[in-house]
Structures are given as C-alpha cells and as structure tokens.
Amino acid sequence: MTTPIAAVILAAGMGTRMKSDLHKVLHPIAGRPMLLHLIDSVDALDPAKVVVVAGARREQVEAAVTPLGVEVAIQAEQLGTGHAVRQAETALAGFEGDVLILYGDVPLVTTETMRAMVDRLHGAGEPSVVVLAFRPADPAAYGRVIADADGRLDKIVEFKDASPEQRAVTLCNSGLMAVRSADLFRLLGQLTNTNAAGEYYLTDLAELAGKDGRGAVVVETDAAEVAGINSRAELAAVDASWQAKRRVRAMADGATLVAPDTVWFSFDTQIGRDVLIEPNVFFGPGVSVADGATIRGFSHIEGATVGEGAEVGPYARLRPGAVLGEKSKVGNFVEVKKATLGKGAKANHLTYLGDAEIGAGANIGAGTITCNYDGFFKYKTVIGEDAFVGSNSALVAPVSIGAGAIVGAGSTVTQDVEADALRLVRPPQETKPGWAKRFRDMMRVKKAAK
Template sequence: MTTALILAAGMGTRMNSSVPKVLHSVGGKAMVHHVIDLALSMNMERVVVIASPYLDKEQIVSGRQIEVAIQEKPLGTGDAVRVGVDHIKDYEGDVLILSGDVPLIEFETLAPLFNKRELYPEDLLVLAMRVEDPRQYGRLLTTDDIVDGIIEYKDASFEQRAINLCNAGVYLIPAAVLRALLPLLSSQNAAGEFYLTDIIALAKAQGLISRYVETPHPETLNGINNRVELAQAEKIMQQRWRQRMMLSGVTLIDPDSTFFAHDTIIGKDTVIHPNVTFAPGVIVGNEATIYPFCHLENCVLNSGAKVGPFAHLRTGAIIGEKAVVGNFVEIKDTTLGAKTKVKHLSYLGNAQIGDRANIGAGTITCNYDGFNKSPTHIGNDAFIGSNTSLVAPVHVGEGAIIAAGSVITDNVPEHSLGIARQQQINKPVWAKNFRTTVSELKSRKS
C-alpha cells in the first residue's frame, strides 16, 4: 500500500514567469500533470499534491482523482512533506515522495525503488542518480548501499561537490517514520529552510537504516528550474515519443522536425513528412499521409486521409476516410465525408460535408456574423466551384453544383445548379480607349 506525495509548492522564480513553474508544459501537458498521471497509473492508495496558495487548485486537479494540500509558506521540502503527511493523518503505509518538476519521469525510473522495498520492507529508501554534471543537486554520502547523509549543494564542501552520486528527490518512506522524524527537522542551514534531506541523518541517529538504489535512467529525473531546462526536457520528451511512434509502425521522414503532444495517437503505416506539429487531442488512423508544414490540434484523421502541405486543422475537424485536404486549407468544427476533396486555399468552419464532395479553390464558409456561428451543410457528391462564399446558415443538396464565383445565401436543392453572381458585361474597345486617354494625360504633364 503506497500513497504518493507530489511536491509542487516551489515558487519557480528562475522561470521568470507569471505562470507557476509546475504549470509550464512539456509536450502540451503541464509538467506536474506528467508526474501526477504517472502516480495515478501506478494505482496509488492516494495521490496528494502539495501546492502553494498561489496555485489555482482547479488547474492542478484538472479533472484528476487527486487531493491537494496547501503549504502556506515556502519553508522548504521538509515542511512541504510535513503538510502532506498531516493531510493523510490516519494512513500507515509507504509514502512515495516525488517532485512536481520532473516531467520526464517514468515507471521504469522508479521500478528499482520498489524492487528494493521487497528486500528491505522497513528501511528508508532513496532514489539516486549518477550524473556527469551534478549541477546543484544534493550529494549522497554513502557506505556500500547505506546512505549516511545527504548534503545540499549550498552546504557542501568542495570535496563533497565532487561527488556525482546525487539525490533524485524521490523517496519511499513509511508514514510512521515520517511522522516521527519530520518534527525534528531544523532550518539552521544556508537557505534557512527545512530540508527533507536532513531526515536521513535524523534516521541514522534513531538507529534506522536508509538505503539508496541507483536509477538506470537519470535523464528522466532532471528537475526543471528555468526556460533552458524546460527546452531541454521538451527535446528529450520529443525524442522519446518519436522513437515510440516509429517503432509502432509510423513513418517519420524527418523525425527531428516532427513534434508530438502527450496524447497524440497515430495508426500504422501513416507517413508524416517534415515540419509537422501535433498539438494535443489529435487522432490519426492507419495509412494516412500528412505532408510538410501542417499544424493539427484536437482533430481526427480517418484512415487513408491526406493532409497538406501547409494545412491547419483546428479543433473539431474530422477528416473522413481517403479524404484530401490540400495546400493552405484551414478547417475548424467541420466534418469531411469519405473521399471528399478540399485541395487549395479554402476555409471551412462549422460545416458538415458529405462523401465524395469536391470543394473548389478559394471556397469559404461564412460561418460567423460577428455574434453567432451558423452551420453549412453540403451533401454527398456536391461540387462547389472555385471562389465560392457560402453564407451560413445554408444547405447545398446532394449532387448539387455551385457555379464558380458565387455568393450563396439560399439553400440549393439536390442535383441543382446554384449561380449567385452579377451578369458579365463586356464594353467593346473600352480598354484601348482607356489606355490612349491615360497616355495623352501623361504626355501633357511632361
């Protein structure tokens, strides 16, 4: 039985942002939500996030089955854990302590810790990482696998700072041990805070044993403190997702220029060309093709669909099987039927378009009147001529044809021809006379 405490109350001043640090996103999801979702996937007894009073509780919860405890003052990690332990007063199992600013963490990162617990059911367990650049991580002072103490960077000597076995900020400690030791923490240190790391020395003084286990994936435990580290985390996360996509049967022509979100789903034998960005909420079926420089968000591409290049699929776009969306087409809240084609320079919003329809270049659904958005319906096998404006609400029937250059304001019955444009007038020799007059005026001025 394990409860997760996720520390997310840090001010994050080095982000230089009005957005709290743990709410900055990696792969389209707040970094703290990466950690929360991992804990939830591990079937924890409870998941408690320790947050500052400046954080919006609803943004932290965001529909998840978690609890939030507030650390009223930023008094350090030891005090944050105390707030969390006070929140789970009657709980007697293990407490898994995690940091909310490590979005790259995975179950494989934590597995050695739980394996160690099976061997040592009562000890304090510390997850350690060995890194080439220890930065400002706390250093572990060890004897074999016993942790004698953890020294924070600010308080470490020159020799101690040379140690590359570092504290990962992840612990597995019995709740009863935390209740006994947390009140003994002192803030007599360089930062004037209550360090959770001091609990190791306190445990040793009480005759308790602390052990460490080294994670094989130290790169997943990089804490994010500034925008540079945020960008580095994004790069690692994208590399992870690109590899998984390719191994699952997706072709990426240029992996480094393809960007995924945390929830992107793509079917087998789909081909992604360079410079494609997937924002959250995108589902792509099998054997689809996405050409260069496309942006997709909250949309669905069914199997065999082709999109791009330079297409923008926005929220609510549903592209039918083997439908085609071409160059410089923007689609929002619109469903395209199977084998429908929208190949160039069009905007379709709030529309329902049937199967096998052909939408000509420059077609626009005029869905917004400044106050309300209205729907456009286009039936199966309809043909919309180039440079057509469909002023919603309007219905174009099955098999109907709209003449190029029309502004359609009334419904068009099925299998009818809709024409809405002024009759063309040709004035003989007008152009020749015009040019002659302009030339004479110019010559007089000179």
C-alpha cells in the same frame, strides 16, 4: 496483500527563474502542465491519496488539481523541503502505507521507477527510507549521496555543506524518496535547521534513518528521468527529451517519420500504423490519426481526427472539431474547423471549411470558403455526397448544397441548392470593343494637361 500508496508532491516554490505569472509547475510539456504529467504517472499506481503541497500562487495549483481529486496542503512559509512535507501530515492522517515524495518540477519520473522505489522499501533489510539517485554528466551543485557499494546510504550532503571529498562523489540526490507512513512524520519531527541555509532539509531523513536502525538505501535511475525545471531553458530541454522519446515510440509502433526531429507531438497524440509524417508537422492536443494516413510537411493539427488512408497537407491546418473521413483529402493552404469530410471528399487547395458537413466524394474547388460567421453567431453549411463546388465560391451559411449538385466557379451561394442541380451566381458578361484603348488615350491626355 498490496501495501497502499500515497504521494506527496512538492510545489510550493516561487519559481522566480521562470519569470512568469503562471505557477512553475503549470507550464506545459507537450501541451500539458508538467504537474499533470507527474500526476498521471502516480495515478497508474492506483494511489490511495495524492497531496500537492503548494505555497505561492496556490490558487492556480488548486484550480488545476482539485478536479482530479487531488488534495492541496499549504506551506505558508518557505522553511525547506522537510518542512514542506510536514504540511501534508493532516491530509495523510490515518493513512497506513507507503509514501512517495515527489517534486512537481521533476515531471518525467516514470511509474516504473516509482514502483521500484516502493518495492525496495519492502526489500532486503526493509529500510526506513529509499532515496532516488542519479549520476549526471556534470554533478555541478547537486546534493551528493554518500553510500557504500551495496547502496546502503550514510548521508545526503547539500553541495554548499559538502567537503571537497564529498563533492568529488558523482552519485547525486534527485530529492525523491519513498518512506513508510509509520516512519515519515516521526523522522520529520527530528529534523533540525542547523545548516548553511537555516532550512529543514528533507535529505536529512537518510542520516536519521541510519540512527533509527533500519537505515536508508539508494535506487538509481537515468539523469534524464529526474531532470528538474527551474527556467524556460530547462523547460525547453525537458520538453525536447519528452519529444525524442515520443518520436521513437511512434516509429516503434509502425509510423514513418521522414525527419523525426522536426515533428512535435502533444501528450495525447494517437498515431496509427503505416502513417507517413513528413517534416515540420505540429500536433496539438486532441489529435487521432488512423492507419495509413499521410500528413504532409508544414501542417498544423489540433483537436482533429484523421481517418484511415486520409491525406493532409502540405501546409494544411486542422483546427478543433475537424474530422476527416476515410481516404479524404485536405491539401495545401486549406483550413478546416469543426467540419466533417466524408469518405473520399476533397478540398485540395486554398480553402476554408468551418462549421460544415461535407458528404462522401464531394469536391471542393480552390478558393472556396464557408461564410459561417455573421459577427454574432456561427452557422452550418451542408454539402451533399458527390457534390462539386467550383473554385472561388462563397457558401453563405446557413446553406445546403444537395447531393450531386454543381456550384459554378465564382458563385456566392445564399440559398439552398437542390440535389443534382446547377447553381450559377454570376453577372452577365458584356464586351465593349475598343473601350480600353479609348480610356487609356483619354487618361493620357488628362495627365499631359497637368
């Protein structure tokens, strides 16, 4: 029988180093708040309960996690990490199982690592506490994990309380733990605040577990997985780490990235096989790119669907609601918003298509715009299959261009065009021989008289 799992995520800190009105754990990585990245990884374990412990700006945290079914416990006073976990006791009343203790500002911990922590809790010796540790390139001021060669843990010492010998240890504490619910709050009740900071350290659970009999053990992971975020610079570094892994996955799945370090993915970007992505492409949230598509350089895509074999860019912008059909093409300096291009439809350059439906095989000439907004409401433009819209045309919505119709270059179309018709909206052209010369001569005389 599988033991139920609960997670307690600590997110009560002020986050003052971020210098932001937004709660630290809500700052985004790849377009998604870091806290929600962590909750996604927890959700893969099918937890019985997830509790976020919040303090400052708790209303922001509640707004972000309550719709996900996550409960919020409040730490009104900042009395240390051990005190913070105790605030989840009411929320976990009656829960019998394993409890993961995580940090909202340590968002890249994988489901696999969480599972390894829980599994070790039920492994050899059935320890009371499992501590996740890592070996950073520079241990700096991290708390040190004092353990034997078998991973049996003696104690965790905060850097400011550590002796020179203990500071020489390279195994560091991530702060993450796994503890049986039957042990957790009993051990927390034994914590004291007799330390340099006068706080109730969660890390003291390791030493208490040793006195309890079953002791504590260590599970090690890579330092990048437990990177914490306390500043904008650290946020950028963690985002860069996430991006690097996502690029590798995209290429492993069959996409070609010409200059991988210049491509930026969102948390939910979907990329098919044989997709070619040129340098300096940005994917915002909600993008799906089908097999065989080409995304040329300097394109910005968000909330859009790119069909099989379609081509985007260079220097194109696809905004939310853009749907490009099979083998359609959106070229340089074309912007598409809430518009659908049918199979093989083309808008090759210098065009805005908003609130529009463009049929298969239609061709939209350079400089064409759909005039979809009157300052109060948005209106739709419908362009039929195989229609041809000449360059520098303005289609004033609501308007419909029939299948196979042709709109002459430079037209301002305010009325529907029937199928296979030609619509010309141009003033008659008139030529006045010699007029330009006479005008210049007259103006020169006037200028000379001044």
